[in-house]
Structures are given as C-alpha cells and as structure tokens.
Amino acid sequence: MKSQVNIIAVVDVIGALSIRGLHDGNLCMVDDGPFGSSHQGTADLVTIVKPGQVVSWTALAVDLQTPVEIKNISFAPSDGHAAHGRDHAGQAHRDQGPGMGAPGVHGQGAHGQGAHHEQDAAGEKLDLDVWTGVVPHWMTPGVPYQYRIEFQMYEGAHSVMRVETPALMCQ
Amino acid sequence: MPQQLAIIVLVDVGNALATSTLEGNTYLFDNMKLHGSENQGTGELVTAIHGSYWSDGSQASEQVLNWLPYSLGSVPPTVPRGYEADRARQSDEEALAELHDLADRSSAAGADAAGELNRIRRKTGTRLKTTRRTSGRMSGAKILDVTGQVVAEDGTDAHSHPAPVITDIYGEAVDAKIMYPAEYGSPDMVTDGWYWSATVDTSRPGTYAYMMRVQLHKLAQVNGELRWEPVNLTYSSALKISSEPRRNAFTKAGVGPLPIPHTPPGQGA
Secondary structure, X not given: OOOEEEEEEEEOHHHHHHHOOOOOOOEEEEEOOXXXXXXXXXXXXXXXEOOOOEEEEXXXXXXXXXXXXXXXXXXXXXXXXXXXXXXXXXXXXXXXXXXXXXXXXXXXXXXXXXXXXXXXXXXXXXXXXEEEEEOOOOOOOOOEEEEEEEEEOOOOOOOEEEEOOOEEEEO | OOOOEEEEEEEEHHHHHHHOOOOOOEEEEEOOHHHOOEOOOEOOOEEEEEXXXXXXXXXXXXXXXXXXXXXXXXXXXXXXXXXHHHHHHHHHHHHHHHHHHHHHHOOOOOOOXXXXXXXXXXXXXXXXXXXXXXOOOOOOOEOEEOOOOEOOHHHHHHEOOOOOEEEEEEOHHHHOOOEEEEEEEOOOHHHOOEXXXXXXXXXXXXXXXXXXXXXXXXXXXXXXXXXXXXXXXXXXXXXXXXXXXXXXXXXXXXXXXXXXOOOOOOOXX
C-alpha cells in the first residue's frame, strides 16, 4: 500500500480573484491515490484512502508569479456544524447558532469568518504550513467525509475563498 | 513550491543617458510586498525572501528570482517583435506612393517639385547606421518616437530609446553564494528573448547587496551618420533573506491523525 497520498489543489489565482470564486475551472484538485479516487481535476475530488495512510495537501498556482496558500482545512462534525481544524486561539471552535444542514451547503456567515480572520492573514506565514495528517482508524468505510479547504490569495477583503465539496473516503 | 519572484527594473532611459547614471533614474518593484519587501517604487528596494527549513535543518523551499527591465520613454515592449522594421518599411512604401503621385502631378503648372521632394524625404525618417557591433534587433531600423512614428533627422530629440538590457548580476550576494544568477533564453518577447534569473540559498538569513550592470543605448551622430552607442551603467539593490521552520498545520507539532469527526457525516444528532 502506498503510505502517502498527495492531493494537489491547482488554483488559477487571477481567474479566482477576477470572478471572486473558485468555480468555472479556477480550482482543480487531483491526487495520486492508488484506490481509484473519483472526480479528478475538479473541486469535487473524492480521495479514497485507508487508515494509517498519510494525506498531504499542497496548493499550486497556475501562474507561478501569483500567490496562493492553503489557509485552512477542516472536516464538518456529524451534527452539521462546522469545526475548524484550527483557529487563531489554536483550538477548534464551534459556530454559534442553529445548524446549517449537510456539509457543503453552509452559508458564508456560519463559519466564524469574522473580520479578524482576514485582518491578520498576512501575519500567519501560511508558507510555513505543512498540511499533512494520518487517516484515522475510526472512519466509516464507503462514506465520503467532505472537508472545507480555504485558500488565501494575497491579502485583503476578498482574498480568502473556499470550497466544501472535496472529500476523503475510506475504502 | 512557492510563488516565483519578479523584480521590475524600470529605467528612465533619457534622463539616465543625460546624467550618465542610473542613480535617481531607476525605480524598482517586486511582487513580494506581502512578505515584507521595502521601498517599492523607489531606487532603494529591499526584496524580502522567505525561506523555510525542515526539522532536520534542510532547506524546504527553493526561491526563484526573475529580473525584468522596463523602460520609461520607449515604444512599449508588448508590441510585436518586428514592429520597428514594419514601421520602417511602411514609411518607405508611403514615400514611394507619394513620389509616384508627385511624378504624375509634376507636369502640372505651379507644382513645387523641390519642396514636395523635401517634404517626402523628411517623412521617410532617418535610418540608423549599423555596425557589426550594433547589429541585431536594431539593424536597419529607423528612429521612431514613442508612438511609433518615424522621426526626421532634425527631430531626433523626440526619439524612443531601446529598452534597457541587464548584462550582468554580481556582487556580495553572488560572491557569498546566496544566489546563483544566470542569463537564460526566453520565448517571452517582453524581455527581448533574454532574461536574468537566479535561485536563492535561504539557509543563511541576512541582508545582502547585489549589483546589476545595465546597458542603455544612446543615439550618437558619428561622421554624419546616426547610430546607437551602448552605454554601460551599474545599479545596486539588496535581498533580505529570512528562514523559519516548517510546521504541521493541523497539530502545530508533529504529524498526527487528521481532525476527522468520530461520527460519520449525516449520522449525528
């Protein structure tokens, strides 16, 4: 078994900033997993993994002279509320208020995307982050665990974009 | 793989030639303002370069620098490569058409043939003398102004300058093996087919100066002929290199299990 699965998110930064969105082909996700991952090349990538495998995410820019970094990757908890893998206090937190239903349909305001997130983005040194983790043994096989992946493109009010459509699924 | 870095070297060519120095006539920009580059748009740019290393101390990312010389007072570099030759040929064709027209009219009474010929001669502009040393992209071209019009011999004050060319990058940062510059051929016509690029060793943080040798071209009249004389000038800038350890973004420490909930999606409360 391949011990590591690499997931590459290729971002057309100029395209994304121009239309303020990662749709229309501005985000393509691919992986090198050995178990027949589906929807390669789209934002709906479902990566098939096995417990114990290491999964590593990397963001690359289509235009090498444009900046893009992964700002956050988080998995939605089962009650439908979003939890961040990390936040600025260094601990996971839950959103307040009623649940927003299934992952992937969360509204913009439901995720603690407060202004403080964007203000100190430049000081985060996202280029030092390595987005790597081990697939836990408690995943239910055959169920896609959708995750939210956020990208930081330069800085400013509209510099953070995300999708909640890709998923990991245990074989 | 991090973003590639570009340093724009914008030269006021006319003033640099007039004062024989790039000091005060050079404006530098880079695309690393976000990483802390200082004095953008001035001659005192300090380019910030962020390096990173793994826990065993080895270099984790490679930074690539590119230099792009731009010109104040030139035909824009984005016009097609044969633009100057095309404009020269077009002015010749126009002159031939006007000569033809003049020949037809010359039999008519009152035509000032000499005056007309003089006007046509002015319109054809001034072709540059090229020597073996100055041959190449400028050979056989006429002198143009920045709007692409040919310039008559007595009107060369308004001429466009050839874009500056970086001919060497050297100095402290190169001697100390902080960066490894080289000149490359490029299909990118904005840089006229050549550009300077360097890889950077980010393992020794600090501020390191470097020099650029820049070649400008001055329109000179020699024995009644116009030609471009190369003028070599130098300019200094600096790189500020920092390096920090990589970290696992999920745990802020070593690699651990992914933060995946214990209950599968859709089966919670």
